[in-house]
Amino acid sequence: MWPLIVPLLSTFPAATGLVAKDGETGRLPALGWNSWNAFFCDINEKKFLDAAEQLVNLGLKEAGYNYVNIDDCWSIKSHRDNNTDRMIPDPERFPEGIAGTAKKIHDMGLKIGIYSSAGTHTCAGYPASLNYEKVDADTFAEWEIDYLKYDNCNVPGDWADECNFCIPDSTTPPHGPYPNGTCPTLQNECPAGYDWSKSKSAERYRRMRDALEATDRTILYSLCQWGTAGVQKWGNETSMSWRATGDITWPGLVAKWSRIIELLNLCSFNLDTTDFWGHSDADMLEVGNGDLTPAETRSHFALWAAMKSPLLIGTDLKKISSGNVEILKNKYLLAFNQDPVIGKPATPYKWGTNPDHTFNATWPAEYWSGESNDGILVLMSNWGESAAKRSAVWSEVPRLEKDASYKLTDVWTGNDLGCHFGDYSVEVGPHDTAAFLISGKCTRRGMLGQRTAWRDWTA
Numbered sequence: 503m504w505p506l507i508v509p510l511l512s513t514f515p516a517a518t519g520l521v522a523k524d525g526e527t528g529r530l531p532a533l534g535w536n537s538w539n540a541f542f543c544d545i546n547e548k549k550f551l552d553a554a555e556q557l558v559n560l561g562l563k564e565a566g567y568n569y570v571n572i573d574d575c576w577s578i579k580s581h582r583d584n585n586t587d588r589m590i591p592d593p594e595r596f597p598e599g600i601a602g603t604a605k606k607i608h609d610m611g612l613k614i615g616i617y618s619s620a621g622t623h624t625c626a627g628y629p630a631s632l633n634y635e636k637v638d639a640d641t642f643a644e645w646e647i648d649y650l651k652y653d654n655c656n657v658p659g660d661w662a663d664e665c666n667f668c669i670p671d672s673t674t675p676p677h678g679p680y681p682n683g684t685c686p687t688l689q690n691e692c693p694a695g696y697d698w699s700k701s702k703s704a705e706r707y708r709r710m711r712d713a714l715e716a717t718d719r720t721i722l723y724s725l726c727q728w729g730t731a732g733v734q735k736w737g738n739e740t741s742m743s744w745r746a747t748g749d750i751t752w753p754g755l756v757a758k759w760s761r762i763i764e765l766l767n768l769c770s771f772n773l774d775t776t777d778f779w780g781h782s783d784a785d786m787l788e789v790g791n792g793d794l795t796p797a798e799t800r801s802h803f804a805l806w807a808a809m810k811s812p813l814l815i816g817t818d819l820k821k822i823s824s825g826n827v828e829i830l831k832n833k834y835l836l837a838f839n840q841d842p843v844i845g846k847p848a849t850p851y852k853w854g855t856n857p858d859h860t861f862n863a864t865w866p867a868e869y870w871s872g873e874s875n876d877g878i879l880v881l882m883s884n885w886g887e888s889a890a891k892r893s894a895v896w897s898e899v900p901r902l903e904k905d906a907s908y909k910l911t912d913v914w915t916g917n918d919l920g921c922h923f924g925d926y927s928v929e930v931g932p933h934d935t936a937a938f939l940i941s942g943k944c945t946r947r948g949m950l951g952q953r954t955a956w957r958d959w960t961a
């Protein structure tokens with residue numbers, strides 16, 4: 503009955519690309535698990551089933567993490583099927599094919615994602631989807647895939663953009679744009695005002711969007727386009743999420759705090775593009791990986807959640823510590839990330855140590871706030887190497903009144919922090935982030951102006 507679906511479809515602007523056929527997929531940031539940060543190419547079906555089982559056992563599925571995403575290296579490397587042109591799942595890694603794995607993941611009440619690239623080959627050199635968009639989209643739909651991560655490797659010369667987007671830091675992978683278009687070293691930079699939605703990059707990603715649209719399945723379309731080619735301008739009409747930066751990790755660079763803080767700085771300048779249905783993606787989580795301290799892990803997760811990045815766990819869930827599971831399940835931060843009423847992310851309201859809007863890869867903004875259905879979330883970070891005081895001053899925090907008393911809840915402990923008039927100060931450890939939710943105004947003025955060390959409040 504065609505007329506029945508018209509009202510649903512008509513709620514989406516016609517110019518907007520991807521329609522979620524189920525009316526819901528992609529409206530909020532995706533939550534789940536992806537193999538890359540944990541295993542790189544060393545994957546097989548068992549690792550996905552283990553991850554799925556652990557999502558269930560650890561209560562992460564219950565908390566909302568529902569995608570199990572296969573990254574690079576899942577197919578036969580040498581060729582496509584000579585008759586059908588389809589990619590061929592590696593029979594040793596996936597003995598029952600991707601469709602077989604998908605069935606098992608679905609039977610656990612979870613969704614499954616797959617990976618390809620808008621080039622001739624994936625980043626690890628496997629067949630990829632440029633010029634095969636239709637056959638691949640149809641194949642993924644037939645396998646009952648729910649999510650596609652679409653990378654940007656091995657773009658042939660005839661698909662090169664006519665001019666270049668600024669990638670100021672020349673170390674690979676690319677680091678994405680500086681704000682204000684200042685590009686120190688680029689050859690053939692596109693002129694100011696260039697319409698990046700007309701670029702060949704945008705066209706490569708639109709082709710797969712259209713192929714996915716033409717299937718009869720809802721497949722969340724996630725661009726892994728490294729923040730290049732002005733994707734912040736066309737990502738939302740092309741996809742449900744798009745990467746703001748280069749990778750958070752690659753073989754040889756695993757879970758480095760320096761990389762996390764660098765990405766946070768870059769992402770902090772792209773937050774106005776995120777709202778319902780389209781999310782600027784800060785890349786997959788490193789929670790549980792490398793030598794991140796608990797403070798660094800808290801900051802990483804809190805800021806990624808607050809920016810409304812998709813949250814894809816990237817660690818071996820058979821080895822994760824209970825402390826890290828608790829961070830991933832933080833109910834206040836997940837509620838903010840998955841807010842059904844307010845789609846905008848938290849943003850910096852003050853840089854703190856540095857002047858506002860400073861672009862600094864080791865010292866991004868330290869004071870963040872965002873509105874949510876549950877109240878105002880405030881984050882105060884300390885990027886220094888020793889503990890320091892951080893003060894949230896109501897007159898500086900958007901939407902708060904200067905001369906008012908607010909009720910605060912500590913996001914990490916769930917403790918009621920009581921009522922605070924005018925401001926709230928805490929001691930924050932190195933690389934840590936204090937986080938609290940302002941859930942309402944206090945009517946009594948009983949605790950005016952009282953200050954306390956973070957977490958020491960017992961009143």
Ligand SMILES: *[C@@H]1O[C@H](CO)[C@@H](O)[C@H](O)[C@H]1NC(C)=O
Nearest residue numbers: 579580581582583584585586
């Ligand atoms: C398919 O093509 C590849 C590469 O051209 C070749 O190595 C392989 O033997 C062919 N397979 C079949 C079944 O024809």
Ligand SMILES: *[C@@H]1O[C@H](CO)[C@@H](O)[C@H](O)[C@H]1NC(C)=O
Nearest residue numbers: 518738774775776777779780
């Ligand atoms: C992205 O597109 C959706 C419609 O698909 C729209 O609701 C949303 O507001 C857009 N985001 C921004 C930041 O404009």
Ligand SMILES: *[C@@H]1O[C@H](CO)[C@@H](O)[C@H](O)[C@H]1NC(C)=O
Nearest residue numbers: 855856861862863864865866
């Ligand atoms: C980044 O900010 C910190 C803190 O102010 C400062 O010490 C450092 O020199 C800055 N880095 C650059 C490259 O300006």
Ligand SMILES: CC(=O)N[C@H]1CO[C@H](CO)[C@@H](O)[C@@H]1O
Nearest residue numbers: 681682683684771858859860
């Ligand atoms: C140096 C410079 O021009 N900085 C500007 C960058 O853009 C922000 C707003 O996006 C301005 O507030 C800064 O002044």
